Amino acid sequence: MEGDTTSAARIVVIEDDAPTRAAFCAAITRDPQLALAGAAGDHDEALPLIVAGEYDVLLVDINLGTRKSFDLIELSRANHEARIMVISVLGDEDSVISAIEAGADGYILKDGAFADLGQPIAQVLAGEAPISPGVARHLLRRFQPSTMAGSDAESVALSRRERQVLTEFARGASYKEVARKFDISLHTVGDYVKTLYRKLQVNSRGAAVNKALKAGMIEL
Known part of the structure; x- marks a missing residue:
């Protein structure tokens, strides 16, 4: 491990192409942050790193040899508070949407410019969603037409527990804190989150909380 982990953001890199992986790792070790x-x-190789959860950002490719990384993204999202950023050559709609729905916070297309990973990593750590322009159009096409108006949101039926989970998120609770409060597993919390995203037609906790508050579904 490189750098001062007491102040630097801890990054795990999952990339099947060895030269690209080396370039990512070199860029990270050059950055004092x-x-x-x-x-x-x-x-x-990636699975034990994700299970351990000793990272702040998961930097992951979609293609990992003969397998995809969507289940790894889901595992990280369900069990850890770490941010997840995809860096991939795949810019097709299916790959982009599948990654976002699995829990990715950002999606950057590879363009060979690996010298500065600091900016997108800083963005994702700040709660932003670094997205390449070519990726953004897929998200707009998929989500913008189906975005619900306030009156539509009011008609969505949330279960009592879904409202409770969403209320805790609105109060700033983490996945682990929600799991402890309701004596449920992190995986179950993740399932509730996915259901809330689907019902409210959003793709982030902040958007879910905002829509539910505006519609009067939850109160603080």
Whole structure:
């Protein structure tokens, strides 16, 4: 591991192409604000890193040899508070939407310019969603037409527990805090979040909370 992990953001890199993985790792170790917490070249190598959860940002490719990384993204999202950023050559709509729905916070297309990963990583750590322009059009086409108006949101039926979970998120609780409060697993919390995203037609906790508050579904 490189860098001062007491102040630097810990990054795990999952990339199957060895030269690209080396370039990512080199860029991270050059940045004093970042610390390389681990790297993996395939799905099996990546799994223990994600289970351990000792990272602040997961930097992950979609293609990992013969497998995709969507389940790894879901695993990280369900069990850790770390941010997740995809960096991939795949810019097709299916890959983009699948990654976002699995829990990715950002999606950057590879263009060979790996010298400065600091900016998109800083953005994702700040709660922003770094998105390449070519990716953004897929998200707009998928989500903008189906965005609900306030009156539509009011008609959405949320279960009692879904409202409770969303209320805790509105109060700033983490996945782990919600799990402890209701004596449920992190995986179950993740399932509630996915259901809330689907019902409210959003793709972030902030958007879900905002829409529910405006519609009077929850109160603080």
